[in-house]
Amino acid sequence: MSRPDAAALDSLLHEIRPLAAAPAENAPGELRVALDDAARREEIAGALLEQGCRFASVFAEDRRAAEGLFFLYDIVEHPADSRYLVLRYPIAPDQPRFPSISVLAPAANWMEREVQDWFGLEAAGHPNPRRVALHDHWPDVHPLLKDFPANTVLPPLEGDPHVFRQTIGEGVFYVPVGPVHAGIIEPGHFHFAVAGEPVIYLQLRLYYTHKGVEKRFEQMPFHHGVFLAESVSGDTSFGHGLAYCLAVERAAGAEAPAHAQVARLILLELERVYNHVADIGAIATDVGFVIANSHATRLREQMLCLNEELTGSRLLRGLVRPGGLRRALDPAALRAVIEKLDSFAREFEDLVRLIESSDSTRDRLETTGTLPPAKARDLGVVGVAGRASGQDLDVRRDHPFDGYRRFQPRIPVFPHGDVLHRMRVRIEEARESLSLIRAAAAELPGGPASVELPPAASGATALSAVEGWRGEILYWIRIGESGRLGRCRVKDPSLNNWPALVEAIQGNIIPDFPVINKSFNLSYSGTDR
Amino acid sequence: MLGILRKSLRTGLVTIGDPIRSFDPPPAWRGAPRFDFPAWRDARPAAAACPTGAIAVRDSGGSREVRIDYGLCIFCGWCADACPEGAVRMARELEPPVRAREELVITAVYETDASGAQTRLLDGPSRGVAAPDRVEAAGAAARRAIHKLLGRSLAIREVDAGSCNGCEIEVHSLNNPLYDLERFGIHFVASPRHADMLLVTGPVTRNMELALLKTWRATPDPKAVVAVGACGISGGIFGRNYAVRGPVDEVVPVDVYVPGCPPRPESLLYGILLAVGRLASSMALRPETQK
Numbered sequence: 001m002s003r004p005d006a007a008a009l010d011s012l013l014h015e016i017r018p019l020a021a022a023p024a025e026n027a028p029g030e031l032r033v034a035l036d037d038a039a040r041r042e043e044i045a046g047a048l049l050e051q052g053c054r055f056a057s058v059f060a061e062d063r064r065a066a067e068g069l070f071f072l073y074d075i076v077e078h079p080a081d082s083r084y085l086v087l088r089y090p091i092a093p094d095q096p097r098f099p100s101i102s103v104l105a106p107a108a109n110w111m112e113r114e115v116q117d118w119f120g121l122e123a124a125g126h127p128n129p130r131r132v133a134l135h136d137h138w139p140d141v142h143p144l145l146k147d148f149p150a151n152t153v154l155p156p157l158e159g160d161p162h163v164f165r166q167t168i169g170e171g172v173f174y175v176p177v178g179p180v181h182a183g184i185i186e187p188g189h190f191h192f193a194v195a196g197e198p199v200i201y202l203q204l205r206l207y208y209t210h211k212g213v214e215k216r217f218e219q220m221p222f223h224h225g226v227f228l229a230e231s232v233s234g235d236t237s238f239g240h241g242l243a244y245c246l247a248v249e250r251a252a253g254a255e256a257p258a259h260a261q262v263a264r265l266i267l268l269e270l271e272r273v274y275n276h277v278a279d280i281g282a283i284a285t286d287v288g289f290v291i292a293n294s295h296a297t298r299l300r301e302q303m304l305c306l307n308e309e310l311t312g313s314r315l316l317r318g319l320v321r322p323g324g325l326r327r328a329l330d331p332a333a334l335r336a337v338i339e340k341l342d343s344f345a346r347e348f349e350d351l352v353r354l355i356e357s358s359d360s361t362r363d364r365l366e367t368t369g370t371l372p373p374a375k376a377r378d379l380g381v382v383g384v385a386g387r388a389s390g391q392d393l394d395v396r397r398d399h400p401f402d403g404y405r406r407f408q409p410r411i412p413v414f415p416h417g418d419v420l421h422r423m424r425v426r427i428e429e430a431r432e433s434l435s436l437i438r439a440a441a442a443e444l445p446g447g448p449a450s451v452e453l454p455p456a457a458s459g460a461t462a463l464s465a466v467e468g469w470r471g472e473i474l475y476w477i478r479i480g481e482s483g484r485l486g487r488c489r490v491k492d493p494s495l496n497n498w499p500a501l502v503e504a505i506q507g508n509i510i511p512d513f514p515v516i517n518k519s520f521n522l523s524y525s526g527t528d529r
Numbered sequence: 530m531l532g533i534l535r536k537s538l539r540t541g542l543v544t545i546g547d548p549i550r551s552f553d554p555p556p557a558w559r560g561a562p563r564f565d566f567p568a569w570r571d572a573r574p575a576a577a578a579c580p581t582g583a584i585a586v587r588d589s590g591g592s593r594e595v596r597i598d599y600g601l602c603i604f605c606g607w608c609a610d611a612c613p614e615g616a617v618r619m620a621r622e623l624e625p626p627v628r629a630r631e632e633l634v635i636t637a638v639y640e641t642d643a644s645g646a647q648t649r650l651l652d653g654p655s656r657g658v659a660a661p662d663r664v665e666a667a668g669a670a671a672r673r674a675i676h677k678l679l680g681r682s683l684a685i686r687e688v689d690a691g692s693c694n695g696c697e698i699e700v701h702s703l704n705n706p707l708y709d710l711e712r713f714g715i716h717f718v719a720s721p722r723h724a725d726m727l728l729v730t731g732p733v734t735r736n737m738e739l740a741l742l743k744t745w746r747a748t749p750d751p752k753a754v755v756a757v758g759a760c761g762i763s764g765g766i767f768g769r770n771y772a773v774r775g776p777v778d779e780v781v782p783v784d785v786y787v788p789g790c791p792p793r794p795e796s797l798l799y800g801i802l803l804a805v806g807r808l809a810s811s812m813a814l815r816p817e818t819q820k
Contacts, residue, residue: 135736143771152771157735179740182719184687184700187737208736209691212772224580227605231766234695234791278701291533297705298543304702305555312559312619315695315791318605326610333557350536357532525693 008080016047028250029399030463031083038072038089038098045074045101052079054380054393055101057474057491058111060119062146064093066459070121072098073489074108075463075474082399084463086476097122100129107380109499118144118214133207133528135161143215150215162205167193172200175510179208183514186524190513197509202502206527213529217488218480222248223322225485229475230317233492233526238271238316239468240492240526246401246464247475248322252456256402258445260324265403265440266334267316269433272469274303276426276433277348279521283423284355286515287364295351302344306337324450331444338441345434352427362420369516371417371504381500383471383493385520388425389417395467407440409433417504419519459486470494470523492526544709548795549802554621559606561624561788562617564597566637566654569616570646578611581759581766593639593647597654599624600633600762603790626755626787626800629659630778633762633788682714683805686724686748690741690777691767692731696758696791700728703794715801721747726804728797729781730757732764733774745781753784753804757797762786 009031013019018040025032035044045055057075064070070091075084091098100123102109112123113132120142123129131138137159142148167174172195179187189205213232217225229244230237242264249255256264281296304314310333311319319326355361371381373390386393394411396404412428414421456479466473471493480486501520505513545551554560572595576584583601587594602624609617627633637653687700700717703710710716718724721744733741745754756777759765769775777783787800 141771148771150770154735154771157739161736179737180688180721180744184697184704184717186689186692186694186697187740208740209689209731209734210736210772211691211732211734211767212770213767215772216767216770220580227580227603227766231693231695231790234693235698237695291537294706295536295540297701298540298707301702301705301707304698308558309555310557312557312606314793315698317603317790318559318607330557354532354536523694525691 008078009083009085012048012051012078016044018044026083027462029083029401029465030086031081032086032088034088036090038091041072041074041089041099042101042104044087045104048076048078048085049105053077053085054377055105055107056084056380056382056472056496057476057489058108058115059476059489060091060115060121060144061478061487062119062144065146069093070096070119072115072121073476075476077393077398084399084465086463091121096120097124099124100126102126102128105380106378106499107496110495118142120145133210135205135207136163137161143212150212150219162189162191164191164203167201169195169200171195188524192510192513194510197511198507199505199510199513202505204498204502206498206524209525209528211525211529214488214490217485217490219484221483222479222485225488226321227318229490232490232529233494233523234315235275235523236271236468236470236473236492236526238267238320239466239473240490241317241320242268242402243464243466243468243473243475244488245320245322246466247462247477248456249453250464251460251462251477251479252322252453254323254451254453256324257448257451259328259447260449261402262406262440262444263325263329263403263449264320265407266329266437266444267311267319268466268468269437269440270303270307270310271316272433273430273437274300274307275469276430277303277351279518280351280355280423280426280430282518282521283365283419283515284361286518287361289355289358289361292351292355292358292361295347295354299344299347299351302340302347306340306344309333310337321450323453324448326449328446328449329444334441334444338438341434341437345431348430348434355423364512364515365420365423366418367416368419368512369504369508369519371500373415373417375503376417376500379500379503380496382496383467384422384425384429384469385497385500386471387411387413388421390415393472395465395472399465401464401466403440407436409436419515422519468493470521470526471497490529492523492529494522494524494527497522498527543706544712545707548708548798552623552795554793556621558621559604559619560622561599561604561620562597562602562606562608563620563622564635564654565616567650568614569595569612569639570614572639572647573645574611575608575617578607580605580607581763581768584608588641588645591641592651593641595637595639597635598633598763599788600630600786601759601765602788603759603766605790623793623796624788626785626792626796626803628785628803629657630762630783630786631657631659633657633786683726683801684716684718684724685726685728685801686718686721686744687728687730688741688744690729690731690737690761690780691734691773692758692760696730696761699791699794699797700730700757703797708794708798710798713798721745722749724748724752726753726755726801727781728755728757728801729777729783730761732760732767732769733777733780735772735774738774738780741777741780754781755785755787755800755804756783757787757789757800758792759788759790762788765790
């Protein structure tokens with residue numbers, strides 16, 4: 001059931017004392033509250049958590065030039081409101097710190113450290129205030145400050161990129177893995193502390209593919225920004241491109257025309273299907289069921305070909321643009337794709353039967369890599385991994401956008417949080433996506449593919465949310481000067497979910513790590529940006 | 530078990546023929562931008578539309594140099610949209626991989642009038658040609674050695690030096706049963722110590738620079754390096770900034786450049802074969818019907 005368009009946040013504002021006094025403002029998809037003092041952040045966070053709220057994104061902005069301040073933002077999701085609560089705290093440049101809420105809300109842990117690294121604002125009271133987004137051997141720079149030139153060439157990095165915490169005990173030893181891994185996957189470093197085979201403690205070090213994306217957005221005219229958004233995480237090209245476009249559209253006070261809204265739903269679901277089928281196969285591979293993977297990779301190839309037939313690009317790139325789509329979907333091509341989806345659906349069911357009829361596969365997946373629902377909630381885990389651990393969250397239903405206001409998916413939720421359930425969520429979602437695509441294609445409106453956007457006012461801000469195939473993608477933008485962005489905050493669901501991997505691996509054996517990692521299948525590039 | 534067999538039998542053989550010779554993408558496929566240089570009246574809208582600077586114009590006193598760099602191109606097609614008169618179109622052909630960076634660059638010089646329109650093609654279009662000594666030095670010796678030593682077998686270590694993971698999707702596709710790379714004796718290995726070739730994706734980030742260099746050093750000679758995609762060739766959409774070191778060839782020597790964003794599996798295969806000298810000479814990658 002979708003959320004009523006809702007008074008839950010409004011009554012919250014009355015209940016929580018510091019919030020009640022602050023000016024609040026409604027904007028598309030969000031309720032903005034500007035606080036006058038960051039000192040109240042902890043008190044507010046505590047009250048919000050008590051109401052079952054989740055901290056979805058935490059970030060900062062350098063507004064010293066325009067307003068003489070830094071701003072810290074908490075984007076909070078309330079379980080019964082279709083708007084995100086966007087809290088804004090001022091931070092004076094001469095007192096560059098803010099109270100950390102990571103002890104109360106572990107979901108904010110990495111994101112507060114990003115603010116430290118990128119802006120030089122100290123998260124006072126953070127339980128683990130070490131660097132996360134810039135490695136330990138980086139010089140003392142804060143790249144998202146406005147007076148830090150984007151093209152700064154840093155001296156060659158020397159020394160130890162990471163100093164790991166020690167794990168002490170009899171027979172404990174370390175297994176360091178990465179950043180270059182054995183498979184064809186992205187780079188990251190895993191530092192396992194093991195005693196025998198079971199993993200006692202895993203430390204993650206990511207951001208190897210950090211490309212300064214949030215800074216790069218500020219250099220580009222915003223009609224070009226969509227290409228950068230498509231390259232935040234290649235496997236989510238459409239999801240990120242769409243989230244970016246929605247944010248720009250909201251800032252301009254416009255909406256895509258009816259055709260584009262429904263077509264976007266079709267394309268976003270195609271992206272979900274090709275990724276889910278690949279992941280199902282990859283999970284099978286990692287427990288040695290290789291023939292299932294052969295079928296799965298074949299099916300993914302079919303989907304990539306369908307993407308191409310419809311859009312000209314195997315990864316659905318280059319079609320979405322601010323204001324709609326670059327061109328309308330060709331009805332004949334769409335009909336052909338829908339026909340082929342029928343045979344795809346039959347083959348997909350064959351694949352599911354193949355995997356489910358294998359007891360040894362099930363034996364490896366069940367109770368492996370368990371992420372208990374309570375942990376998932378604390379860490380703010382979203383998307384596939386969240387729904388496999390009882391977190392009933394989905395942007396398509398909770399904050400509907402574009403075609404999802406008309407076509408609503410059923411949201412599968414499973415309780416155990418093991419590899420098996422993460423696979424089950426994918427199976428159910430792929431099925432649901434296929435029927436959504438068919439329903440939407442049958443009622444695809446005609447008309448123009450896009451509208452010209454009115455120029456957005458300089459200084460305007462906007463928030464967009466999209467349920468990519470991994471989970472919730474958030475873009476928060478501020479319009480800058482001369483057709484450029486002043487700030488673009490990109491939040492891939494992987495950023496919320498990586499810390500959960502650490503919990504899920506605990507007590508499992510190292511040989512099960514590949515399948516556990518694969519069952520989350522988080523994006524390194526989307527996290528590192 | 531019976532179910533598995535039955536499914537396999539019912540599926541039958543799915544592997545496609547020689548992916549390069551039988552290359553046949555769907556009609557909607559967006560290939561490489563092609564330019565009708567003599568008819569092109571104004572390159573400025575296309576240059577303004579290009580998100581990566583792959584199309585660049587330089588005006589000086591009544592003449593204009595237009596530079597097309599397929600190493601920067603992400604094949605988005607916005608240049609074609611910006612030139613409604615049809616001088617730029619997205620052709621149904623791949624931009625083939627090359628051995629030297631210069632070969633991806635085309636330049637043309639125009640005479641322009643007061644309004645900035647291009648009135649006459651003065652020079653070109655000409656494609657960059659690699660200095661012969663450079664090609665020789667860079668890879669030919671290694672190529673011959675690998676070819677002689679290994680004949681038809683090749684081991685590749687893939688290195689993601691900062692990519693968005695789009696290129697990884699297509700590298701994975703090479704391993705699916707349709708492309709089935711292993712039938713060519715080519716396989717991906719887990720360690721650089723087992724590899725003859727590094728397939729490097731992404732702009733090299735500051736954080737991956739050392740890891741890439743160490744991986745390259747750990748790969749025994751003779752070895753070849755293939756830079757994959759716009760990012761690997763030039764930094765692509767990310768360009769260069771405080772976190773991005775730049776293209777792969779600024780960190781390790783590169784033998785072959787594979788344009789694309791991401792390159793199609795056919796392009797990757799072409800680039801790999803080109804790097805080990807198993808492709809006699811460059812050939813165009815177009816669907817049969819257009820040859």
